Amino acid sequence: MLASQIILSIIIVFFILKITINFFVKKNISSKFFIFWLFLWFLGLLFINFTPLLSFLAKKMGIGRGVDLAVYTSIILIFYFLYLINVEIYELKKRIEKLVRDLALKNLKNKL
Amino acid sequence: MAKIFIVIPAYNEEKVIGKVITDIKKEGYRNIIVVDDGSTDKTKEVAKKSGAIVLRHILNLGQGAAIETGLEYCRKVGADIVVTFDADGQFKANEIKKVIKPILNKKTEVVLGSRFLGKTVNIPFLKKLTLKSAVIFTDIFSNIKLTDTHNGFRAFSKNALNKIFINHSGMAHASDIIDQIKRYNLKYQEVPVTVFYTDYSLKKGQSIFNSIRILLDLLFEKLK
Helix, strand or coil: CCHHHHHHHHHHHHHHHHHHHHHHHCCCCCHHHHHHHHHHHHHHHHHHHCHHHHHHHHHHCCCCCHHHHHHHHHHHHHHHHHHHHHHHHHHHHHHHHHHHHHHHHHCCHHHC | CCCEEEEEEECCCCCCHHHHHHHHHHCCCCEEEEEEECCCCCHHHHHHHCCCEEEEECCCCCHHHHHHHHHHHHHHHCCCEEEECCCCCCCCHHHHHHHHHHHHCCCCCEEEEEEEEEEEECCCHHHHHHHHHHHHHHHHHCCCCCCCCCCCCEEEEHHHHHHCCCCCCCCCHHHHHHHHHHHCCCCEEEEEEEEECCHHHHHHCCCHHHHHHHHHHHHHHHHC
16 A cells, blocks of 8 residues: 555545544534444544455455445445435424424414 | 314415315305415415414425324314315315215215316326326225325315324325225225316426325335
């Protein structure tokens, strides 16, 4: 691996970590979520800088190249997060619906 | 005497809602509930002036959610029969008695209006094609054979009202109602009704592309 690749990956991860820490400090994300993200980016950094480790894992799983394993894992993770976001939006919509309905009916309580 | 309530979901219908309410009142129905689904025009004021009870959503949630709010009100006041009716003047108020008759005679729990058993005036070809596709979809996924699945003219008995709770806030509520009729094994009947397609109702109505969204909504709900 080229030194420039290592430096670039460290810079990118550093900026992402900075954003994540900022979010955590401002209490926009929970500590559980913060640790999860830290772990995820730590793994990313590890695999970028120690490519043989990724290749070793890929071979164990029957996938030819390390980079293929990284791409497959990313796709699975992206779909999983998409699903989570969808469920979250659905739940939020249900809550908003209940709130709006309760407000609509509240004003009429006297007429019931 | 059965307590009959007419529920009208409305979104920006200031031009026609007044006439719709007046026509229903002429038929002798006094309990008219208009659910103003976050309209930005004077729907609420016009409906109130015409003598309806107005429930106001502060946000636009969709037709399914508006009907459910109306149904919830009817549950609270102990309605015996609830009729859902469109706000855009597509239905004939004098057909309400025909729609509620099977429930009054205790023959059925849910009455579904059907434009394909009745009369359609000026229905565009694409609209007809979409509605017919919905009929096939319902037959496959809900296992109910109907002639018209997405007709807003319906009537529910007290028992049906206390069992059916609409989960879909958008247009997919029509399929949701049919699913629940099947799930709770409610007796249902189709009654021919007239549907007018005026320039106004076509402009306000569902586009063909929206039916794709309805389909996706339904699939998401089924997979969830």
